[in-house]
Amino acid sequence: MAESSLEPLDFYHLLDELESDNSGSCANVIRKLREHEVAAYQAGVGGPTGGLIANFIAVLDERVADKELEIEKACSHNYQSFVDSVKELMRVEEEAEKLQSTLSEIRSSMLDEVQKLNESFMALSASQSTLEQVDQCIAALQNSLPVLDQYERIEKSISDGRYYHALKTLEHLENYQLKSIQSYTFSACLQKRIPELRAEIKSASLAQLTDFLEEIRKHSVRLGAITMHRIAEKMGMRDDFIADGAKRPLPERKIDNGSNSDVDESPSKEPRSRKTS
8 A cells, every 4th residue: 555655756847847947946856856765765665776866867868958959959040140140240340340440530530620720719819819909000000190290291391491381280280189199109209399399490480580680681771772772763863862872882891791880880770679579
């Protein structure tokens, strides 16, 4: 009765348990094999001779052989696809390396272009600043040239002896034109030069007037004698009166020689009084 109560162990069920994802499946299979061996010994149908384990290992080898055959079939069926996939991966890797190299070149080129762009921007900034300064210089010249031209006219008028014209131009320069260039440094120099020019005009005018009066003083006696002679001729006076009048210019030689005679003294006093006035 004891022998018939022991059921044979299902090795295939144990193999299925080993193939499961349970982490303790191997320990459970070994435990069941051991328990079945002990139960068989107690039932008198077997013992711990290792025959049960050997039979299980034989069945396990058959299962492994079957799985290897399935793997070979699967690999044989998908081998070409696998090879193609590997080739594709290698090609993708090669293309990726080329792309990475191209990206590195593009990055380096972009850095160079950015550097050039920065340099161009700096140059443009400097050019813009220079252009603004040039515009300021042009505006300054446009404001200054008429003033300088007016000043040159004053200098030329003084050198040409046109003192009245120089004085009027100087007044216009002082009262109107200098106000438009007060922000420039050289306007102070022109402002300082105006009194000097005015003094030069005054000195030159007085010198010219003095020379003119001196010339009048030198020739006044002779001109008076000639005038009296012409008047006498026109009025039909006697020849001896005209002859007496013709002799009067003789004191003029004393004037030219610097003489201080009584005859020369009376005509020379009037021009000198006009000069002092």
